[in-house]
Amino acid sequence: MDVRGTVADEVEVRSVSTSYxxxxxxxxxxxxxxxxxxxxxxxxxxxxxxxxLLEPGMELLVTNAEREEYQGETQYxxxxxxxxxVEPSFLxxxxxxxxxxxxxxxxxxxxxxxxxxxxxxxxGTLVHEVFGDLLRGRELEDSIEARVDERGLQLGLLGExxxxxxxxxxxxxxxxxxxxxxxxxxxxxxxxxxQLLISETFGIRGRADAIRRGAPVELKTGKNLKKEPRFxxxxxxxxxxxxxxxxxxxxxxxxxxxxxxSALDRNEETGDLTPAKEFSMGDGLLKYVVRxxxxxxxxxxxxxxxxxxxxxxxxxxxxxxxxxxxVSGRLDQESKAGQIGQPLxxxxxxxxxRFSRAIEEERREVxxxxxxxxxxxxxxxxxxxxxxxxxxxxxxxELEEGRWELTARRTSGAASKLREGDLVLASDGHPVRGQxxxxxxxxxxxxxxxLTADEAVEVTRLDVYPSELxxxxxxVALHDMLLKxxxxxxxxxxxxxxxxxxxxxxxxIDNNAAQNEAVAMAVGARDFALIHGPPGTGKTxxxxxxxxxxxxxxERVLLSAFTNxxxxxxxxxxxxxxxxVVDDDRIVRVGSESGVRDDMEPYRLERAGDPExxxxxxxxxxxxxxxxxTCGSRIMKEQSFDAALVDxxxxxxxxxxxxxxxxxxxxxxxxxxxxLPPVVRAENDLTESLFxxxxxxxxxxxxxxxxxxxxxxxxxxxxxxxxxxGQLRPATPEVAGRTLDDLEGVTRDDLPETLRDPVAFVDxxxxxxxxxxxxxxxxxxxxxxxxxxxxVDRSAIGVIAPFRAQVSEISSHVPEDVAVDTVDRFQGxxxxxxxxxxxxxxxxxxxIFEDYRRINVALTRPKRALVxxxxxxxxGSDPVYGRMLEWARR
DNA sequence: TCTCTGCTGAGAGGA
Numbered sequence: 023m024d025v026r027g028t029v030a031d032e033v034e035v036r037s038v039s040t041s042y043x044x045x046x047x048x049x050x051x052x053x054x055x056x057x058x059x060x061x062x063x064x065x066x067x068x069x070x071x072x073x074x075l076l077e078p079g080m081e082l083l084v085t086n087a088e089r090e091e092y093q094g095e096t097q098y099x100x101x102x103x104x105x106x107x108v109e110p111s112f113l114x115x116x117x118x119x120x121x122x123x124x125x126x127x128x129x130x131x132x133x134x135x136x137x138x139x140x141x142x143x144x145x146g147t148l149v150h151e152v153f154g155d156l157l158r159g160r161e162l163e164d165s166i167e168a169r170v171d172e173r174g175l176q177l178g179l180l181g182e183x184x185x186x187x188x189x190x191x192x193x194x195x196x197x198x199x200x201x202x203x204x205x206x207x208x209x210x211x212x213x214x215x216x217q218l219l220i221s222e223t224f225g226i227r228g229r230a231d232a233i234r235r236g237a238p239v240e241l242k243t244g245k246n247l248k249k250e251p252r253f254x255x256x257x258x259x260x261x262x263x264x265x266x267x268x269x270x271x272x273x274x275x276x277x278x279x280x281x282x283x284s285a286l287d288r289n290e291e292t293g294d295l296t297p298a299k300e301f302s303m304g305d306g307l308l309k310y311v312v313r314x315x316x317x318x319x320x321x322x323x324x325x326x327x328x329x330x331x332x333x334x335x336x337x338x339x340x341x342x343x344x345x346x347x348x349v350s351g352r353l354d355q356e357s358k359a360g361q362i363g364q365p366l367x368x369x370x371x372x373x374x375x376r377f378s379r380a381i382e383e384e385r386r387e388v389x390x391x392x393x394x395x396x397x398x399x400x401x402x403x404x405x406x407x408x409x410x411x412x413x414x415x416x417x418x419x420e421l422e423e424g425r426w427e428l429t430a431r432r433t434s435g436a437a438s439k440l441r442e443g444d445l446v447l448a449s450d451g452h453p454v455r456g457q458x459x460x461x462x463x464x465x466x467x468x469x470x471x472x473l474t475a476d477e478a479v480e481v482t483r484l485d486v487y488p489s490e491l492x493x494x495x496x497x498v499a500l501h502d503m504l505l506k507x508x509x510x511x512x513x514x515x516x517x518x519x520x521x522x523x524x525x526x527x528x529x530x531i532d533n534n535a536a537q538n539e540a541v542a543m544a545v546g547a548r549d550f551a552l553i554h555g556p557p558g559t560g561k562t563x564x565x566x567x568x569x570x571x572x573x574x575x576x577e578r579v580l581l582s583a584f585t586n587x588x589x590x591x592x593x594x595x596x597x598x599x600x601x602x603v604v605d606d607d608r609i610v611r612v613g614s615e616s617g618v619r620d621d622m623e624p625y626r627l628e629r630a631g632d633p634e635x636x637x638x639x640x641x642x643x644x645x646x647x648x649x650x651x652t653c654g655s656r657i658m659k660e661q662s663f664d665a666a667l668v669d670x671x672x673x674x675x676x677x678x679x680x681x682x683x684x685x686x687x688x689x690x691x692x693x694x695x696x697x698l699p700p701v702v703r704a705e706n707d708l709t710e711s712l713f714x715x716x717x718x719x720x721x722x723x724x725x726x727x728x729x730x731x732x733x734x735x736x737x738x739x740x741x742x743x744x745x746x747x748g749q750l751r752p753a754t755p756e757v758a759g760r761t762l763d764d765l766e767g768v769t770r771d772d773l774p775e776t777l778r779d780p781v782a783f784v785d786x787x788x789x790x791x792x793x794x795x796x797x798x799x800x801x802x803x804x805x806x807x808x809x810x811x812x813x814v815d816r817s818a819i820g821v822i823a824p825f826r827a828q829v830s831e832i833s834s835h836v837p838e839d840v841a842v843d844t845v846d847r848f849q850g851x852x853x854x855x856x857x858x859x860x861x862x863x864x865x866x867x868x869x870i871f872e873d874y875r876r877i878n879v880a881l882t883r884p885k886r887a888l889v890x891x892x893x894x895x896x897x898g899s900d901p902v903y904g905r906m907l908e909w910a911r912r
Numbered sequence: 913t914c915t916c917t918g919c920t921g922a923g924a925g926g927a
Contacts, residue, residue, distance in 0.1 A: 117923050137924080146924040218922080229922050244925060258923095341926055406913085445920050462920070491919045585917060614919075651918045678918090701916045793913065825914070846915050870914045 025087045025098045026110070027052040029076045030060040048073030052082060063087065064099040069106040072313050075320035076108060083107040085223060105309065107224055108316040109323055111393035112386075116228030116261040119314050123257045125335035126328035127357060129318070131342050131349060136498040139656045141180050144173060145187065146243040149194045149281060150231060153241050154476070157215035157232055158424025162199060166191050168423065175629045178637030179660050194243055194281040197297045201279065216476050218460045219265035220453075222396040224312055225319060230262040237275045238262035245282035251299045252278075260311045263303050276303050322386075325379060330358030352505045366504060369516055374504050377677060380706035381496045387703035391488035395447070396454045403485060407439045410484040413471065415450075418478040426478040428461065431470045439486060442466050443616020446484045448473055453485040460487065495654030499681035507684065514549045514720075515712075521549040521723045530567055534753065537564045540725040544568035544667070544690040545575070550683075552717055552724030553692040556750050557741070557882035558732025558852065561692050565667055566595040568690065573604055573644055577664035581647040582682040584700075588670045588850065590619040593647045600645070610643035612652055650674060654681040661685055668692065670850070671713035675700045679712040691716065696745040697879050698849055729753035732852055734760050736780040737881070737888050740909045744902065745878045762886045765854060768813040777808065777889065783910040784891045788863035793827040795861045798891050802857055803835040805889060809855055816840050820853035822880050824870045828861045845880045856884035860892030866900050874902050881906070 031051040038045055048070040051060040063084055065073040076082060086103040089096060100106060121129040137143060148169050155165035170177070170188050177187055214233045221227070232239040240259045246252060251259075259276035266273050278299045321328065330337065330346065337343050337359040344362075351361035353371055365371065394408065403409035413430040421427055428448065440446060442463050449458035461475035463484075473481065504512070513519035523546045530541040537560060543551040545568060555561030565581075572579050581596065583589045593611060600609065611618055611625040618626050625647075627640055640646070640661070650668070652658055666686035668679060672693030678700065683689040695714035702708045717724055728749045730738060735758035742750035752758035761780060762768045770778050784805070789797045802821060809819060821842040823829050833842045841853065858880050862871065870876065881888065890910050897903040 115922065120923090140925080142925045144924075146926095148924090150924070216922095227922085231923090242925085244927085339927070439916090443920090460921075487921085489919055489921075491921075492917085495919085587917090617919080649918065655919090673917090698915085701918095703916090826916095827913080844915065868914065873915085876915080 023087055023089070025052070025054065025063055025084045027054040027057070027061075027063075027082060029078050029080045029082055031078055033073050033076050035070050035074055046070045050076060050082060062092075062095070062097040064097060065106050066100050068309065068313065069100050069104070072106045072108055072316040075316055077320075077324060080320070080323055081109050081111065083110040083223070105224065105312050106316070107312060109319040110223065110225045111397070112225055112319045112322060112389050113220065113227045113392045114225055114315050114318050116226060116258055116265075118318055119226070119261055119311065120254050120258045122314055122318055122333075123254050124333070125330055125340065126317070126321070126332045127330035127346060127359075128335075128340070128342055130328045131345055133494070134349065134497060134501045135345060136494070136656075139176060139179060139660060141182060142243075144176055144180065145190055145194075148173065148187070148191050149198075149243045150241055152191060152195050153198050153231065154215040155424055156195070156198060156202060157213050158476070160422075160424045162192075162195060165423075166195065172630045174631040174633045175627070175636040175640070175657060178633030178635075179657065182633060184633060197281045198241070198279065201297050214477070218447075218458075219262065219269065220392075220395070221265050221268040222454055223268055224264050224315065226261055226265060226315055227392075228261055228265060230265070233262075233266065234277065236266065236271045237273050237277065238266065239277040239279060241279045241281065243281055246278075246280040246299070249299075251280075251301055256301060256303075256307065257311055257314070259301075260303050260307050261315075264308055264311060267308075274303055276301055322382070325382060327355055329356045331356075349501075349505065367516075370504055370512065373516075374500065376707050377500050378497060380704070380708045381493055381500065381677065383704040383706050384496070384702060384708065385490060385493045388488050388490050388493060391486075395485060396452075400452075400483065408486045409453075410440055410471070411482075413482045413484065415480045415482055416470070418480075420478075421474070426475055427464070428473045428475060428479065428481050429470060430473075430481050432468065440466065440484060441616075443614065445487050445489075446473070447487050448475055448479050448481040449483050449485070450480045451482055453483065492651055495651055495681060496675065496677040499654055499684060500677040502684050503677075503680040511549070515716075517719055521547065521551075521720055523547055523551070523723075528571075530571055531564075534560070534727075534729055536725055536727045536729060537567070540564050540727060541568045541571060543723075543725055544665075545571045547688050547690065547723075550689045550691065550716070550723060552713065552720070553690065554694060554717065554724055554726040555692055556694055556696065556727065556730065556746055557879075558730035559727035559750075560729075560731055560753075561694075561727060562592055562595045562669070564727065565592055565669055565690075565692055566599040569596055569645060569667060570599040570603055572665055573600065578643075578662075579645050580653070580661075580663040580666040580682060580686055581645060581669070582650050582653055582666060583669040583671075584650055584674050584678060585670065586613060586617040586619070586649055589613070589647050589649055590622050591850070592667075592669045593622055593625070596645065596647075604644055607639070608642060608644045610640060610646050612640075612646060612648040612655075612658060617649070650678050650681045653685060658685065663687070665689065672711045673698060673700050674711050674713070675702065675708040676710075676712040676715070677708070697875055698846060698873075699875065701846075731757055732885050733882065734758065734780040734886055737884055737886075740906055741878055741882050744874075744905065760886055762812070762814065762854070764886070765814065765818070770812070772812040773808065777805075777887070779912075780887055781910050781912075782887075782889045783894070783907065784889060785894045786891055788861075788893045788896075790863045792868075793825040793861065794831045795828060795859065795863070796831060798859045798861060799828070799832045799835045802832055802859055802891055805857055805891070806836050806840055809887075814855060818854035819857065820848065820851075820855070820883060821857045821859065822848050822883065823859040824861055824876070828859055832859060845876050848883055849879050852883050852885055854885050855887040855889070856880075857889045857891060860890070860897060862896040863893050864896055866896050866903060871900070871903070877902070877906065 035048045048065045050063045085105045087098040151169045231241045263273040346359040347362040350357035351363040354365040400411045404411045412433045416429040419427045447453040448461035449456045459477045461473040465472040526542040526546040531538040540553045663686040666689040671691035672695040691713045693713045816839045
């Protein structure tokens with residue numbers, strides 16, 4: 023039986039004499055899943071190593087345990103078939119285990135500083151791709167040509183020519199092909215290429231290069247002259263064996279394919295140079311691998327930093343020795359390799375530790391998402407918008423690259439988070455236990471979904487595949503800023519120096535003093551400048567104007583923001599400014615096809631193609647626009663800029679901002695910390711943006727844009743008073759006096775008297791539910807009819823609600839062309855008429871109402887009319903909402 | 913059940 027529970031207390035380890043001699047045992051006090059009293063689980067012999075890693079609060083799983091009575095108590099013990107798994111829901115990558123065997127610190131360094139772009143790695147990847155293609159039946163030359171072409175940009179950055187790379191790959195691939203030919207002679211050979219496997223039992227995930235007759239085949243591009251495979255390679259193959267066992271296999275053999283060992287050179291007698299080395303995988307190896315995996319899971323939970331003393335690796339052979347010494351020197355960490363250089367000032371080390379802890383907390387939240395793949399049932403996942411269930415498999419079509427196009431019909435119109443371009447787990451019923459494969463959503467509409475995948479899964483369900491990519495990049499950005507960052511930059515960020523400015527006399531914008539000053543500060547900043555842009559104050563225009571001024575001075579500029587939408591918006595305004603200043607082909611948008619808005623596609627940098635051409639496109643670009651996540655990619659990290667402008671900077675975490683500003687000499691942050699803060703999963707230090715911290719630290723380095731071009735005066739009064747010290751004012755009399763009467767075909771006199779004022783309040787008692795309110799929704803539907811009757815176009819109306827549930831409730835009551843969305847998603851846009859649904863009866867309970875920045879966003883979306891719909895009693899119970907009520911009812 | 917966007921990902925190798 024399997025025993026699973028939470029560790030209740032310290033683990034005791036001792037030695038006992040048994041009939042087999044001296045044995046080790048560990049007694050783990052464990053509270054079982056549906057129990058309250060702790061019971062004891064005894065882990066015998068080697069499993070004591072894993073048991074010793076446990077701390078109270080950690081999860082533990084023991085498979086094939088046996089129940090026994092000991093001194094009158096029921097307890098459990100490991101048997102010969104048991105596995106002991108620490109924190110089973112923490113999925114560890116196979117490559118992490120491989121790194122960890124070599125040296126635990128290598129695993130840490132890889133996470134911290136990432137793997138830079140280098141040719142051996144790219145070549146290795148190419149050879150793997152070609153190997154996969156060969157297994158799927160693609161022609162060798164065909165595959166090489168296509169795969170080399172796909173990596174044009176990367177190869178260009180490395181200065182490689184396509185022909186030389188192709189030749190290089192061909193050499194490795196020849197060995198594979200020769201070996202494959204031999205393999206194909208055997209009748210019972212069955213092949214499967216690259217499969218993503220997840221084990222919920224062992225907490226491991228990985229992608230096997232190939233599976234032959236149910237056993238893993240691992241491809242290595244390097245040479246191995248020894249008779250035996252390398253130990254770490256065996257460990258890697260053993261990981262895949264564990265994954266396959268969980269999926270019903272019974273694996274006792276592994277194959278390692280060293281492609282530099284040519285099949286033709288093979289020495290018949292010793293077999294030394296054969297590319298393929300087969301080895302048998304015993305129980306001992308598999309259990310060893312699980313113990314290694316346990317070490318990683320426990321270290322991640324405890325937040326330990328490995329020193330390198332844990333393993334017996336020799337530092338003098340290690341390629342990461344220098345990095346290792348620098349990191350331990352700068353952060354004053356203990357390490358086997360020793361330290362080089364001066365430690366960072368204490369405050370910087372403290373900052374690094376605080377933020378890396380926060381990022382690791384975020385990572386654990388992502389891992390919780392993985393665990394939900396098997397811990398929640400299909401319906402729960404669907405209700406959570408994390409899965410699309412009830413699909414009907416329709417057809418599979420083989421694509422020329424040997425990949426598959428899969429089509430499924432949607433049988434229910436249920437909403438979901440899944441969108442075109444997303445990477446998903448496509449399965450025939452269960453994302454982990456069933457047949458499943460990573461797939462990309464190519465097309466998605468109400469009726470059907472079209473996917474592409476390496477294998478032809480008969481798909482009936484799609485699950486969101488959580489990604490650690492952003493957390494990985496945050497950690498690297500933090501590392502780069504603190505360990506590699508410019509000293510002057512850190513002096514100003516850590517308040518050891520004041521930011522400096524060159525005086526700029528030029529006038530850039532002649533009808534708005536604050537905007538003009540903002541541009542002058544952005545252009546003249548030697549370190550950084552901050553532009554505080556409340557709603558409707560033209561910050562996008564100001565950014566565009568500032569970038570134009572920089573470009574005119576011959577500078578190279580990076581334009582970034584957290585979301586693709588913000589990047590594209592800013593780029594759109596910029597294109598207008600740069601029309602006669604820079605050639606179109608010197609403006610480049612870096613990002614994925616699905617992320618970049620269609621009208622910006624002409625500017626998007628293609629990754630495939632001729633290396634020289636691709637790299638020239640990027641390097642000749644005077645303006646590059648990309649999300650901050652993309653700024654952390656290997657390609658962008660090779661780029662450098664004179665200035666980085668970051669829009670919506672108040673919505674970015676500090677490390678997120680670093681990813682962009684690390685690439686530039688100086689930077690300009692533009693945002694509004696009185697609107698919504700960064701989205702983070704865990705409660706931690708990431709919730710305050712660098713923008714906000716710098717505004718507090720160096721108020722003189724910034725300007726607030728104080729003229730708004732959006733709202734009627736009556737509408738903006740409350741937000742101005744409550745959030746901007748009364749500083750925010752209409753830019754022109756036209757703005758101040760705008761009403762619905764200005765719109766073609768609209769007469770305010772056709773509205774009921776209560777709605778003629780630009781701000782109105784509609785008191786609705788509500789239905790008392792928690793996250794929806796059908797009474798409010800019905801009332802809102804009536805209001806929309808009323809506005810329509812007065813001549814207002816439906817597309818000019820927006821409805822904002824705090825909860826997603828209420829958004830769908832309202833959506834079902836109102837016509838389709840009325841935009842209904844959450845506050846969070848409305849940020850950044852505006853409408854002529856905005857109706858706000860507060861969805862609260864009696865009192866204002868719940869965290870959503872606690873952050874007042876959310877009402878600032880909601881109330882500053884309209885241009886000409888704002889209608890608040892809610893229960894006056896509930897709203898009156900909070901001072902800020904109460905003042906809002908007074909203002910609205912005036 | 914509070915809100916939620918990023919991103920191909922997992923692995924690629926050098927003695």
